[in-house]
Amino acid sequence: MRLQLTSPSDNKIQRTIAITGSKSETNRSLLLQALFPNIKIENLSNSDDGEVMQKGLQKSTGVVDIHHAGTAMRFLTAYFASQEGKQVTLTGSNRMQERPIKILVEALQSLGADIQYEKEAGYPPLKITGKKLEKSKVSLPANISSQYISALLLIAPSLENGLELELIGKITSVPYIKMTLALLEQIGVPSSFEGNIIKVAPKATVKATTLVVESDWSSASYFYSIVALCEVGTEIQLSSYKQNSLQGDSVLADIYKDFGVETTFANNSIRLKKIGGAKSDHLEYDLSNAPDIAQTIAVTCLGLCIGCHLTGLHTLPIKETDRLAALQTELGKFGGNVDIDSESLTLTEQSQLNSNVSVDTYNDHRMAMAFGPLALKIGFVVNDAEVVSKSYPDFWSDLKALGFVVEEL
Numbered sequence: 031m032r033l034q035l036t037s038p039s040d041n042k043i044q045r046t047i048a049i050t051g052s053k054s055e056t057n058r059s060l061l062l063q064a065l066f067p068n069i070k071i072e073n074l075s076n077s078d079d080g081e082v083m084q085k086g087l088q089k090s091t092g093v094v095d096i097h098h099a100g101t102a103m104r105f106l107t108a109y110f111a112s113q114e115g116k117q118v119t120l121t122g123s124n125r126m127q128e129r130p131i132k133i134l135v136e137a138l139q140s141l142g143a144d145i146q147y148e149k150e151a152g153y154p155p156l157k158i159t160g161k162k163l164e165k166s167k168v169s170l171p172a173n174i175s176s177q178y179i180s181a182l183l184l185i186a187p188s189l190e191n192g193l194e195l196e197l198i199g200k201i202t203s204v205p206y207i208k209m210t211l212a213l214l215e216q217i218g219v220p221s222s223f224e225g226n227i228i229k230v231a232p233k234a235t236v237k238a239t240t241l242v243v244e245s246d247w248s249s250a251s252y253f254y255s256i257v258a259l260c261e262v263g264t265e266i267q268l269s270s271y272k273q274n275s276l277q278g279d280s281v282l283a284d285i286y287k288d289f290g291v292e293t294t295f296a297n298n299s300i301r302l303k304k305i306g307g308a309k310s311d312h313l314e315y316d317l318s319n320a321p322d323i324a325q326t327i328a329v330t331c332l333g334l335c336i337g338c339h340l341t342g343l344h345t346l347p348i349k350e351t352d353r354l355a356a357l358q359t360e361l362g363k364f365g366g367n368v369d370i371d372s373e374s375l376t377l378t379e380q381s382q383l384n385s386n387v388s389v390d391t392y393n394d395h396r397m398a399m400a401f402g403p404l405a406l407k408i409g410f411v412v413n414d415a416e417v418v419s420k421s422y423p424d425f426w427s428d429l430k431a432l433g434f435v436v437e438e439l
Contacts, residue, residue: 077420077421332361
């Protein structure tokens, strides 16, 4: 599906949008529910990733295909490895079979797991024969994707002796680790996180609990970008959000102050209001704890014709696509001058944007959505726009609700 995007007729938007549950919290909650069936979940994400996670957890034999869902791949690897009697082949899309999983597999094998590679060593598909994992100590590099770490922490209460996890080196994505531990705490599982050691106690049963999934802050990022690119006085209200969020991307509320966007919390909602311009023509952020918002920030800067230097992006090359390379290419189509290395991106401020651009999305939902707000400044085409269903199926209809012209070509 190719979409032509054009700016709303009124560049001073006043709207309310409801966003479904966080993909990150949803997938963690679903795995905990599989381990402890008396857990109930409210406000589940309606994303593709949430759906494949639910379907995967319902299987005990055969092929489990999680398509592009990286979180599901990591979480289900740990889940099936710890489930005695289950035997599956866990696979995904061609891109998923290029995304490394060796570190997680080796950690699980050190606990006693039976996991074999079906094709190339270090990558899916995986043949997993579930076993009772009796060992309880494991170590991981601290600078890897937090999903590897969370995958182990989520199954930890179901292990006979719990888990002691040592993280070696400088820890990144701390908020996502803390999100996992907070969810364990909500269901009554004791844990500790001191220095580089995380301990989770074993728990055979938990009390009946309802987990309410907060709406997705990554999805909110696109509306922060819209408000930043609109006229002063623009207001968008989003639900349902908490000021004491578990999600690392909630740092948006602080970052977008630099773009003149004020965030107000009230009644489980946030109100985003444009109160001024960007504080500088070159902004710098370390996004080690929130790398998923790098694309949104870079495109916002492009739309405002200002520069940025974003660091802490070492996990982006192994996402749905190599997001650093993809950003360099797509920002460049609009005239953006972008330099990248293995963990950073630098955009130089420019005077104007090129027209007649078609944005490629690389099977990456965030590439499509991050560029969407740019239509406020210049019309363009989005190729393979349906990819947003991975995390936010209603994205294009919500843009229409804000007045954007979204036409299928």
